[in-house]
Amino acid sequence: MLRYTFMQNALLASLLIAILCPCIGIFLVLRKFSLIGDTLAHASLAGVALGLFTGVNPILGAFVFTSVCGALIEFLRGAFRKHTDLILSVVMSLGVGVAITLISSGKLRAGADAFLFGSILTVTRGDLALVAALSLVAVLTVGLLYHRLLYIAYDEDAAQILGVRVKLINYVFSVLVACAISVSIRLVGVLVLSSMISLPVAAAIQLGRGFKVTLLASIAFSLADILLGLAGSTYLGVAPGGFTALAGVAVLLVVIVGKHAWRKTRRRRAG
Amino acid sequence: MICVNDLFFSYTDAPPWLLSDISLQVAGGEYISVVGDNGSGKSTLLRLLLGFLRPTKGTAEVGARRIGYVPQRQDSLGADFPITVYEVLYSYCKLLGKRGAAPPGPYADGPAAASAHTGAFSPQKPDATPAHAPDAHGSSTGAGGIGAGGSGTDSTVAGGIVGGGPPAARIPALIDAALAQVDLSGKKRALIGDLSGGQHQKVLLARALLGDPDLLILDEPSTGVDPSGQEEIYAFLKNLNDTRGLTILSVEHNLDAAIANSTKIFHMANGHGHICSPRQFAKEMLGG
Numbered sequence: 001m002l003r004y005t006f007m008q009n010a011l012l013a014s015l016l017i018a019i020l021c022p023c024i025g026i027f028l029v030l031r032k033f034s035l036i037g038d039t040l041a042h043a044s045l046a047g048v049a050l051g052l053f054t055g056v057n058p059i060l061g062a063f064v065f066t067s068v069c070g071a072l073i074e075f076l077r078g079a080f081r082k083h084t085d086l087i088l089s090v091v092m093s094l095g096v097g098v099a100i101t102l103i104s105s106g107k108l109r110a111g112a113d114a115f116l117f118g119s120i121l122t123v124t125r126g127d128l129a130l131v132a133a134l135s136l137v138a139v140l141t142v143g144l145l146y147h148r149l150l151y152i153a154y155d156e157d158a159a160q161i162l163g164v165r166v167k168l169i170n171y172v173f174s175v176l177v178a179c180a181i182s183v184s185i186r187l188v189g190v191l192v193l194s195s196m197i198s199l200p201v202a203a204a205i206q207l208g209r210g211f212k213v214t215l216l217a218s219i220a221f222s223l224a225d226i227l228l229g230l231a232g233s234t235y236l237g238v239a240p241g242g243f244t245a246l247a248g249v250a251v252l253l254v255v256i257v258g259k260h261a262w263r264k265t266r267r268r269r270a271g
Numbered sequence: 272m273i274c275v276n277d278l279f280f281s282y283t284d285a286p287p288w289l290l291s292d293i294s295l296q297v298a299g300g301e302y303i304s305v306v307g308d309n310g311s312g313k314s315t316l317l318r319l320l321l322g323f324l325r326p327t328k329g330t331a332e333v334g335a336r337r338i339g340y341v342p343q344r345q346d347s348l349g350a351d352f353p354i355t356v357y358e359v360l361y362s363y364c365k366l367l368g369k370r371g372a373a374p375p376g377p378y379a380d381g382p383a384a385a386s387a388h389t390g391a392f393s394p395q396k397p398d399a400t401p402a403h404a405p406d407a408h409g410s411s412t413g414a415g416g417i418g419a420g421g422s423g424t425d426s427t428v429a430g431g432i433v434g435g436g437p438p439a440a441r442i443p444a445l446i447d448a449a450l451a452q453v454d455l456s457g458k459k460r461a462l463i464g465d466l467s468g469g470q471h472q473k474v475l476l477a478r479a480l481l482g483d484p485d486l487l488i489l490d491e492p493s494t495g496v497d498p499s500g501q502e503e504i505y506a507f508l509k510n511l512n513d514t515r516g517l518t519i520l521s522v523e524h525n526l527d528a529a530i531a532n533s534t535k536i537f538h539m540a541n542g543h544g545h546i547c548s549p550r551q552f553a554k555e556m557l558g559g
């Protein structure tokens with residue numbers, strides 16, 4: 001099966017996505033910003049539509065548009081501290097509004113369906129190069145900002161006293177979220193994108209370990225999710241997005257059930 | 272070190288003022304306790320000093336090279352955050368070295384602040400040996416044990432890198448020493464969320480002392496700490512203040528501790544505040 005180039009492309013892209021998404025997702029989840037991920041994922045569809053409309057690479061279109069939306073959310077969050085949920089609705093409406101308007105106009109140069117549900121057939125060499133470049137830059141940036149991102153998430157006051165430029169880094173982080181989303185969009189699709197960002201992290205948190213272990217575990221779970229999703233979707237001939245999301249839920253459930261079972265046996269042994 | 276002038280503040284930036292015409296000067300080396308009823312604006316005053324809030328009118332300036340801050344206890348902070356005690360302290364050490372930008376708030380950079388830069392992680396007194404290892408300190412008890420270790424200043428940076436943090440290789444030893452000071456060596460690998468409230472408070476105190484601060488700002492440091500732990504903490508703070516001249520500003524509900532330990536007391540009520548000596552304050556309390 002790996003003889004097919006499209007399959008190789010899809011597999012490589014999967015690995016990149018599986019590493020990048022939890023690296024970004026862990027900070028989103030721990031800051032209780034999972035909904036921002038979801039909002040931006042939906043907004044990215046507008047970027048895709050704009051790309052398909054103007055002839056720009058849709059992944060690039062998604063990256064640029066999502067970055068702008070991320071920065072907008074960051075800005076509005078500062079201005080309207082107590083209405084974050086409303087801000088998300090506004091940005092989501094803006095994104096989905098633009099997307100539906102463009103897609104329904106019938107003037108796109110290619111179909112947008114593949115971006116809704118994800119598709120392994122559409123990952124071209126060019127896409128792969130773009131995905132690899134964005135992933136590399138994003139993962140390196142997370143590595144560079146690791147302690148700062150961690151402290152902003154864990155104890156923002158302390159970060160500020162230490163002279164961390166919290167606002168600036170929040171903007172940089174918005175761009176990183178946009179990276180993760182636009183990288184994943186080809187394969188996983190807009191609709192279940194947030195599952196790639198939050199489900200592996202949610203499963204890793206269940207382990208009840210420190211930050212680094214949780215991060216590494218979420219990468220492992222994410223790899224499991226996407227490889228299961230890819231294999232399942234190829235086998236069944238369905239879109240990989242849906243199946244990856246199902247794999248994510250399944251892995252999370254297995255971890256939760258496993259944790260309880262393990263505790264039970266320990267209790268029995270102790271008692 | 273701290274200079275508050277005719278400060279007015281309310282969260283809406285309009286009257287009624289939560290803080291009204293507050294003035295407070297704190298010189299280096301003082302240990303000030305801030306006391307007042309719940310809701311009298313003590314934490315708000317600290318947050319103004321730390322630059323998290325802006326005064327509506329007036330000024331709040333802090334001329335410290337490095338501030339150590341222990342926030343008011345919130346059970347929510349980090350309770351469900353997957354992070355170990357070691358990671359909390361390790362990343363903090365890492366960030367000590369990254370202080371490139373100006374810190375928040377209007378920091379007055381007096382001559383003391385300028386010359387003090389080289390003091391960060393300066394070569395330590397000769398008795399600072401690996402005796403700070405947890406096993407050497409784990410058994411030490413009481414105020415002596417908690418106070419003897421200094422505050423993790425046993426780090427050496429050649430040539431006094433301005434605002435620089437400890438070199439990576441020294442961080443684990445620094446963390447061991449910091450935890451030994453608060454008798455929590457055994458909790459290094461524990462999750463923050465698994466600590467008791469008092470233990471958490473002690474970790475935050477140990478953290479605040481990393482990086483050799485010249486000003487400690489504490490918001491009810493002993494809340495949730497058991498009586499012997501409280502004694503240790505106050506003896507520890509007093510010792511830092513006496514021997515190293517560390518300036519301390521601490522919000523207190525423990526009035527006995529405030530009277531016993533501080534050099535001055537800032538008493539807040541109805542949006543106003545006045546400074547008095549511990550003795551005067553004790554009299555006021557008895558009289559009232």
Ligand SMILES: Nc1ncnc2c1ncn2[C@@H]1O[C@H](COP(=O)(O)OP(=O)(O)OP(=O)(O)O)[C@@H](O)[C@H]1O
Nearest residue numbers: 282289307308309310311312313314315316343522
């Ligand atoms: N972020 C905020 N927005 C609006 N009002 C606030 C905010 N934080 C505090 N307040 C109000 O300001 C007042 C003073 O709060 P503050 O936390 O400074 O009191 P405190 O003296 O520290 O009290 P305590 O002894 O209970 O810690 C309270 O009435 C509180 O409701």
Ligand SMILES: [Mg+2]
Nearest residue numbers: 313314343490
């Ligand atoms: Mg308070």
